[in-house]
Amino acid sequence: MLELQMREQNSHPKPPLLLEIKNICKSFVSKNSVIKAVDRVSFNIHKGETYALVGESGCGKTTTGRMILRLLDVDKGQILFEGIPISGLTKRQLRKKRHTIQIIFQNPYGSLNPRMKISTLLAEAIVSRAEKPSHIRAEAERLLQSVGLGKENLDKYPHEFSGGQRQRICIARAIATHPKLIICDEPVSALDLLVQAQILCLLQKLQKEYGFSYLFISHDLSVVRYMSDRIGVMYNGRIVEEGTRDEIFKNPQHSYTRLLFASLPTLKNADAFAAAHIQKDTETCQKVLRQGKEHSNQKVEVSPTHYLLADQ
Amino acid sequence: MPADFQKNMIFPQNADKTTEIEMQDLLRIENLSVVATDKKRTTQIVSEVSFTVRNGETMGIIGESGCGKSITAMSILKLTEPNIHIDKGHIYWGNICLSELSESRLRKICGKEIGMIFQEPMTSLNPVFTIKQQLSAPIRLHLGLSKPDIHQRCIRLMEDVGIKDPEKTLKSYPHELSGGMCQRVAIAIAISCDPQLLIADEPTTALDVTIQAQILGILKNLIRTNQMALLIISHDMGVIASLSENITVMYGGEIVEQNTRDNIIKQSSHPYTKKLIRSAEELYDGADELTLVRGNVPRPGENRTGCRFAPRCDLSTQRCHAEHPPLVQKERGKGTVRCWNCR
Numbered sequence: 001m002l003e004l005q006m007r008e009q010n011s012h013p014k015p016p017l018l019l020e021i022k023n024i025c026k027s028f029v030s031k032n033s034v035i036k037a038v039d040r041v042s043f044n045i046h047k048g049e050t051y052a053l054v055g056e057s058g059c060g061k062t063t064t065g066r067m068i069l070r071l072l073d074v075d076k077g078q079i080l081f082e083g084i085p086i087s088g089l090t091k092r093q094l095r096k097k098r099h100t101i102q103i104i105f106q107n108p109y110g111s112l113n114p115r116m117k118i119s120t121l122l123a124e125a126i127v128s129r130a131e132k133p134s135h136i137r138a139e140a141e142r143l144l145q146s147v148g149l150g151k152e153n154l155d156k157y158p159h160e161f162s163g164g165q166r167q168r169i170c171i172a173r174a175i176a177t178h179p180k181l182i183i184c185d186e187p188v189s190a191l192d193l194l195v196q197a198q199i200l201c202l203l204q205k206l207q208k209e210y211g212f213s214y215l216f217i218s219h220d221l222s223v224v225r226y227m228s229d230r231i232g233v234m235y236n237g238r239i240v241e242e243g244t245r246d247e248i249f250k251n252p253q254h255s256y257t258r259l260l261f262a263s264l265p266t267l268k269n270a271d272a273f274a275a276a277h278i279q280k281d282t283e284t285c286q287k288v289l290r291q292g293k294e295h296s297n298q299k300v301e302v303s304p305t306h307y308l309l310a311d312q
Numbered sequence: 313m314p315a316d317f318q319k320n321m322i323f324p325q326n327a328d329k330t331t332e333i334e335m336q337d338l339l340r341i342e343n344l345s346v347v348a349t350d351k352k353r354t355t356q357i358v359s360e361v362s363f364t365v366r367n368g369e370t371m372g373i374i375g376e377s378g379c380g381k382s383i384t385a386m387s388i389l390k391l392t393e394p395n396i397h398i399d400k401g402h403i404y405w406g407n408i409c410l411s412e413l414s415e416s417r418l419r420k421i422c423g424k425e426i427g428m429i430f431q432e433p434m435t436s437l438n439p440v441f442t443i444k445q446q447l448s449a450p451i452r453l454h455l456g457l458s459k460p461d462i463h464q465r466c467i468r469l470m471e472d473v474g475i476k477d478p479e480k481t482l483k484s485y486p487h488e489l490s491g492g493m494c495q496r497v498a499i500a501i502a503i504s505c506d507p508q509l510l511i512a513d514e515p516t517t518a519l520d521v522t523i524q525a526q527i528l529g530i531l532k533n534l535i536r537t538n539q540m541a542l543l544i545i546s547h548d549m550g551v552i553a554s555l556s557e558n559i560t561v562m563y564g565g566e567i568v569e570q571n572t573r574d575n576i577i578k579q580s581s582h583p584y585t586k587k588l589i590r591s592a593e594e595l596y597d598g599a600d601e602l603t604l605v606r607g608n609v610p611r612p613g614e615n616r617t618g619c620r621f622a623p624r625c626d627l628s629t630q631r632c633h634a635e636h637p638p639l640v641q642k643e644r645g646k647g648t649v650r651c652w653n654c655r
Contacts, residue, residue: 056520057491162608163377192376192547192609193591197602219520222595226602249598263525265550266596267577267589 017083018181018213019045019068024077026063037063039237040077045181045213052216052224054260055234061217064234065183068215069101070094081181099128099177106186108166112158118144118169119154125176143172146209147202164195168202175206183215188223200226221264225249230305233257243306253300254308337364337404338509338541339388339426344401346383346392348612355613357383357396358565360639365509370535370542372556372573374549374588376609380565381545385513387411388543389422424454427502431514433494437486443497444482447504454505469500473530492523496530503534509541510534516551528554549592553577561585564610564620567639571647581642581654584621619652627653 026038038060045051053061066072068079070086079086081101089097105111112121122140131139141151147168158166167187174182184203188196200223207214216227224231224245231248233241233256241254252258298310346358358380365371373381386392388403388410403410405421413421422428430436438446447469448462457465470478473496486494495515502510512531516524532555535542546552552559552573559576561569561584569582580586587605594602607624619625622632631652639650 056522162611164608193549193588193595194376194605195608197591197595198604201602201604221521222598225598226595259522263521264596265525265528265548265554267549267553267593 015047015049017044018047018049018081019215020078020080020083021064021068022078022080024064024067024079025075026060026067026072027075036237038067041234041237041239042077043232043239043242045215047180048207048211048213049230050207050214050216050228052218052228052231053234053239054218054221054224054231056219059234060237061234062185065103065185065215065217068181068183069098069103100180101183102174102177102179102181103183103185104167104170104174104187107190108163108170109190111170112166114158117155117157121158121169122154122173122176125173128177139176143176144169146175146206147172148198162195163191164198167191167195167199171199171202171206175210175212178210179212181213181215183217185217186219187216189218189220196223203227221260233260238309241306241308243302247303247306251302251306253302253306338367338369338406339365339543340404341384341388342402342404344384344387344403345399346380346387346396347399348393348396350395353613356399356565357612358387360401361562361567362401363560363567363570365541365543367508368535368539368541369558370544370556371558371560372552373543373545373560373562374547374552375562376547378609378611379562380612381562382513384562385428385511385543385545388511389426389428390415390418391428420454423450423507424505425507425509427505427507427510429495429498429502429510429512429515431517433491433498433518434486436498437494439486442483442485443489447482447497447501450501450504465504469504470497472503472534473497473500474526475500492519492527495519495523495527499527499530499534503538503540506538507540509543512542512544514546515544517546517548524551531555549588550596561588565612566620566650567648568621568650569647570639570649571642575645575647579645581647581649582621582651583625583627583653619650629653 021044022042023040024038024042025036025040027034027036041060041064043051053064055061063072067074068086070089074087081097084097086097119137119140122143123136126136126139137154140154144151144153149165149168149172153161158169161169187203188199191199203214204227214227216224218224228245230244231242232239233248233254235256241248241252241257248257252261299307300310301307341364342362344358344361345356347354347356361380361384363371373384375381383392383396387396387398390410398411401411405425408421410418410421444466447466451457451462451465466482467478470481475481475493475496481489481493481497486497489497499515515531516527519527528551531542534540542555544552544555557573559571559573560567561576561582563584569576569580569585571580576585577589580589587603590603591605605624610620618633618635619628619637622628625632629652635652637650637652639648642649
């Protein structure tokens with residue numbers, strides 16, 4: 001397996017594309033207003049890569065994730081998964097395809113059915129792989145162990161676990177179907193700092209083991225820096241800047257990306273932090289808001305992998 | 313000092329005495345133990361917590377979820393669930409013992425002299441009343457102002473917390489506002505009667521980083537201009553560090569370390585505090601490898617012998633597992649720590 005990966009990396013500089021997103025749009029219509037949740041968003045995810053979408057709540061990052069899973073349909077644009085347009089699939093075709101994309105939700109307290117034992121929860125996902133019934137329990141044990149939980153937990157109910165342990169169960173359930181892409185929708189924002197570190201390390205370990213790609217959705221830049229290979233910064237439904245992790249962190253270009261960095265709390269100059277940012281913050285925020293409305297479709301390239309949207 | 317404060321005192325004091333109190337501790341918690349009871353058993357949630365907040369001082373409590381930090385804050389104003397109550401210890405507000413105060417007298421202090429902000433801004437506001445109704449209620453109740461005065465005060469408060477269009481916001485309902493706006497309104501309500509102490513229980517946890525920075529800035533400005541004392545509770549070291557002068561670290565229902573902010577960040581002693589600081593630094597500064605702390609937070613009521621952190625600690629000895637360490641003054645420097653291995 002490792003050799004194969006090595007050979008792949010040697011022959012192609014970049015692993016093959018897994019997911020291509022081309023100019024997708026989604027608006028939500030209510031009685032008297034139309035909200036553009038996602039507006040002309042395009043990005044690619046390669047095999048084995050972690051792509052992160054960063055932005056504030058309401059910027060459309062979760063909506064993007066849901067459209068990839070086809071929990072929501074796109075208004076315009078195309079989503080290609082392994083070259084096949086997802087939006088064109090019929091119900092039956094989609095059913096066959098769906099186990100290749102999995103999702104880990106933000107709130108582990110809400111995403112596990114409280115009336116199901118852990119074994120049942122995992123079995124549901126394993127069955128989709130057409131495993132023999134006799135194998136299911138053994139497979140569930142193996143999955144639990146790979147996320148760092150003992151097999152004695154199989155007959156427990158979700159309420160018996162802490163938040164971190166529940167998130168581990170969610171991860172076990174996500175990898176049970178052998179997916180190629182896992183969408184992590186704020187997987188650690190409901191957890192404590194020390195538990196966050198545990199879960200992030202687990203996610204990385206599993207990626208090395210199974211080789212799937214992550215779409216990592218988060219508002220927390222520090223978490224994103226640890227996890228991702230490439231980053232897309234979203235604002236008002238658009239990706240305003242995209243680049244590799246180092247490019248975004250060392251050389252942020254867009255004013256909104258800079259604002260995100262400025263808002264990160266630090267331990268070193270804690271005193272200077274809040275006081276200095278209150279005026280600057282609101283000023284930049286308004287400036288950014290104005291710019292956000294006037295974003296053109298023009299991309300300014302900083303490097304081949306790094307671009308930002310130009311202001312008009 | 314407001315006139316009502318004197319009325320509420322157990323012993324009537326003369327004017328000289330009042331000034332003396334002002335110099336003293338504002339809030340003093342002594343050996344607080346909180347238990348939860350159900351039909352079968354009683355579980356200790358918080359044990360022997362003591363700390364003081366002086367006038368104009370800021371204190372931060374940090375700890376993981378389930379360590380009892382919120383319960384400590386909630387029991388100051390008796391806001392805990394009915395099955396959770398104070399077992400031992402006292403909470404003093406100046407000279408008044410809050411833990412023995414009757415409901416009606418507590419209500420006079422609650423909201424007037426002590427303001428509180430909760431974690432979920434969307435749920436801490438009442439959805440069926442307008443912002444103005446909710447904001448003017450404490451002002452009318454505690455300060456008894458006339459209608460035009462109340463309106464003026466509302467507007468001023470809204471401007472204080474950085475709301476751009478106060479008139480319009482006052483007329484709206486909570487669901488029409490964003491999370492950050494709701495939290496601003498909640499802060500405005502908490503400071504509406506110029507409290508001497510503001511308790512903020514995870515005020516920014518539910519918010520985005522940019523909004524979090526703004527809210528922290530507002531809180532910082534408010535405590536400086538109004539000379540309020542602040543008791544802030546959070547699991548985020550960055551939030552605690554940016555607001556508080558003194559930090560209390562809690563683990564498993566008890567205090568493990570207490571010190572000034574700079575001492576905690578630069579030269580913490582307890583292994584748990586060190587781990588917390590290290591993980592925070594690694595995440596903020598972007599380390600390639602994260603250090604892992606094995607195990608989970610102890611549940612309330614489990615493993616009562618020995619140090620609570622011993623099962624997860626790298627330095628634990630046999631003594632750590634067998635004997636429960638007391639909270640002692642550090643031999644070198646200021647502050648207290650609860651650990652056998654570092655004094």
